[in-house]
Amino acid sequence: HLGGSGATWPLVVYMLRSRSAQLRTVGKVALGPAIFNINEPVTFGVPMALNPVMIIPFVLVPVTIVTINYLAFSSGLVHVPVIIQPFTVPIGVSGFLATGGDIRGSLLQFFDLAVSAVLYYPFFKAWERILIAREEAAAQEETDRRQATTTQARQQVVR
Numbered sequence: 001h002l003g004g005s006g007a008t009w010p011l012v013v014y015m016l017r018s019r020s021a022q023l024r025t026v027g028k029v030a031l032g033p034a035i036f037n038i039n040e041p042v043t044f045g046v047p048m049a050l051n052p053v054m055i056i057p058f059v060l061v062p063v064t065i066v067t068i069n070y071l072a073f074s075s076g077l078v079h080v081p082v083i084i085q086p087f088t089v090p091i092g093v094s095g096f097l098a099t100g101g102d103i104r105g106s107l108l109q110f111f112d113l114a115v116s117a118v119l120y121y122p123f124f125k126a127w128e129r130i131l132i133a134r135e136e137a138a139a140q141e142e143t144d145r146r147q148a149t150t151t152q153a154r155q156q157v158v159r
Contacts (some may be wrong), residue, residue, distance in 0.1 A: 008039045
């Protein structure tokens with residue numbers, strides 16, 4: 001597990017540094033749960049469902065990671081997991097424990113994390129640009145509304 005379904009741990013890190021207010025807020029909320037592989041704040045805060053940009057990596061990243069892990073296990077690079085543990089065990093610790101105390105299990109998880117980060121990045125940046133444009137449009141609309149209200153109030157005072 002790398003942050004829950006969709007391997008979304010890297011998104012939390014990206015969101016914490018985002019220029020989008022929405023994504024920064026979701027990142028702050030999601031950080032604690034993400035440590036324990038709980039990603040509902042990310043899944044519903046981004047959102048992932050019905051999002052044509054983010055659904056692509058949300059589906060493809062886990063498939064890529066499973067393929068990498070299968071190759072690592074079948075080639076003997078990393079011991080096959082022998083211990084079932086709760087999904088909430090943090091990254092690194094869970095890889096070590098699952099492989100019976102083999103540090104290569106943890107290293108594989110960190111490699112998976114890096115792959116996930118690389119694969120999510122272009123999609124995250126595209127989604128961030130969309131949200132920033134929406135936020136700027138909403139801010140401009142609010143500014144225009146306030147100016148109109150102020151102008152209207154001044155006209156009433158003059159009468």
